[in-house]
Amino acid sequence: KNQVEQSPQSLIILEGKNCTLQCNYTVSPFSNLRWYKQDTGRGPVSLTIMTFSENTKSNGRYTATLDADTKQSSLHITASQLSDSASYICVVTSGATDKLIFGTGTRLQVFP
Amino acid sequence: ETGVTQSPTHLIKTRGQQVTLRCSSQSGHNTVSWYQQALGQGPQFIFQYYREEENGRGNFPPRFSGLQFPNYSSELNVNALELDDSALYLCASTLRAGVDEQYFGPGTRLTVT
Numbered sequence: 001k002n003q004v005e006q007s008p009q010s011l012i013i014l015e016g017k018n019c020t021l022q023c024n025y026t027v028s029p030f031s032n033l034r035w036y037k038q039d040t041g042r043g044p045v046s047l048t049i050m051t052f053s054e055n056t057k058s059n060g061r062y063t064a065t066l067d068a069d070t071k072q073s074s075l076h077i078t079a080s081q082l083s084d085s086a087s088y089i090c091v092v093t094s095g096a097t098d099k100l101i102f103g104t105g106t107r108l109q110v111f112p
Numbered sequence: 113e114t115g116v117t118q119s120p121t122h123l124i125k126t127r128g129q130q131v132t133l134r135c136s137s138q139s140g141h142n143t144v145s146w147y148q149q150a151l152g153q154g155p156q157f158i159f160q161y162y163r164e165e166e167n168g169r170g171n172f173p174p175r176f177s178g179l180q181f182p183n184y185s186s187e188l189n190v191n192a193l194e195l196d197d198s199a200l201y202l203c204a205s206t207l208r209a210g211v212d213e214q215y216f217g218p219g220t221r222l223t224v225t
Contacts, residue, residue, distance in 0.1 A: 004154075031210055043114070043202050043216030044155070089154055098210025099168055100145075102154035 002027040004092050004103035012109045017080055021106045023073040023090030031093035035064050035075050038087045038105070047075070047088075080110045114138065116205050116217035124223045125193050133188040133220045137205030143167070144186040145214070146178060147202040155202055160209060161186055167209070190222075198224045 004025045013019050025033070032051045036044035048057045048064040050073070056065045061078045077084055087105040094101060115138035125131050137144050143162045147155035157170035161180035175191040184205070190197060200221050206214040 034214075036216075041200065041219070041221065043116070043204075043218050045114070045216070046213055049213065093210045097168060099157055099160070099170075100210070100214065102147075102156070104152075104154045 002092075002094060002101050004090055004101050006088075006090050006103040006106050008106060009104075010107040010109070012111065013080055015080060015082055015110055015112050019077050019080060019108065021075045021077075021088050021090075021108070023075070023103060025071050025073070025090070025092045025101075025103075027071075027092040027094050027101055029095030030068065030071075031095040031098065033064075033066055033073050034091040034093070034100070035062070035073075036089045036091060038089055040086070044089055077108075082110050082112060084108060085110045114215035114217065116203065116215050118201075118203055118217040118220050120220060121218070122221045122223075124225065126225055127193055127195060129193050130189065130191045131193060131222065133190075133201050133203075133222070135186045135188070135203035135205075135217055137184045137186065137203075138215050141205035141207050141215070142184050143206050143209045144180055144184065145204045145206075145209075146186070146188045147204065148172070148197075149200040149202060149219075151199075158188065162209065193224045195224050198222060 035047040038044040089105040090103040145160040146158040149155040159169040200219045204216045
C-alpha cells in the first residue's frame with residue numbers, strides 16, 4: 001500500500017535553533033517528492049520538489065534531502081523564525097497514477 | 113498568493129443538505145484537484161479534472177461530484193451531507209499533473225451540524 005509517514009508528529013523549538021523533520025514513504029513507482037508548508041486553516045505552499053536523481057534541494061533556510069534507495073527524505077530548517085510555526089507536509093507523487101500521496105504532517109511550533 | 117481562489121471561505125450546513133464549493137484555478141492551468149482535509153490530518157485526494165473531464169478519483173462516495181468549466185474553474189458538490197464531511201476543502205491547480213508545481217487555494221471550511 002502506498003503510504004507516506006512523517007515524524008515527529010509535533011515539535012517545539014526555540015527561535016534561532018535548527019530542526020530536522022523526517023519522511024518515510026512506500027510509494028512505488030516513485031515520481032517525485034515534495035515538501036509543503038501549511039499555516040493553520042490555509043492552503044499548503046510548496047517549499048521544494050525533488051525527483052529521483054536529486055539528493056538535496058534548498059529554498060532559503062529550508063533544505064530537503066532525498067535518499068531514494070532507503071525511501072527517506074528530510075527537511076532541515078536553519079535558524080528558525082517565529083513565522084516557521086506551521087505544519088510541514090511531505091507528499092510523494094506516484095509514478096503509476098501521477099497522483100499526490102500526502103503524509104499527515106509535522107506540526108512545528110517556534111517559541112521566542 | 114498562489115492565484116488560486118476558492119469560495120466561500122466558510123460555510124455552515126445541516127446534515128442532509130447539499131453544498132457547492134467553487135475554485136478558480138491559476139491562469140493557464142488546465143488541471144484541478146480537490147482535497148478534503150480533516151482537522152489534524154493531511155489532505156485526502158477526492159478527484160481531479162483535466163480539460164473538463166474527471167481524471168482520477170480517490171476513495172470518496174458518489175455523493176461527492178465535480179465539474180470543470182471551459183475556463184478551467186471548478187466546482188465540488190456534496191449531496192446528503194454527513195457530520196464527517198466537516199473539513200477544510202482544498203483545490204489545487206497545475207499545468208501537468210504529477211510533474212509541475214501544484215498551487216493550492218486558501219480552502220473552504222465546511223462545518224456540518
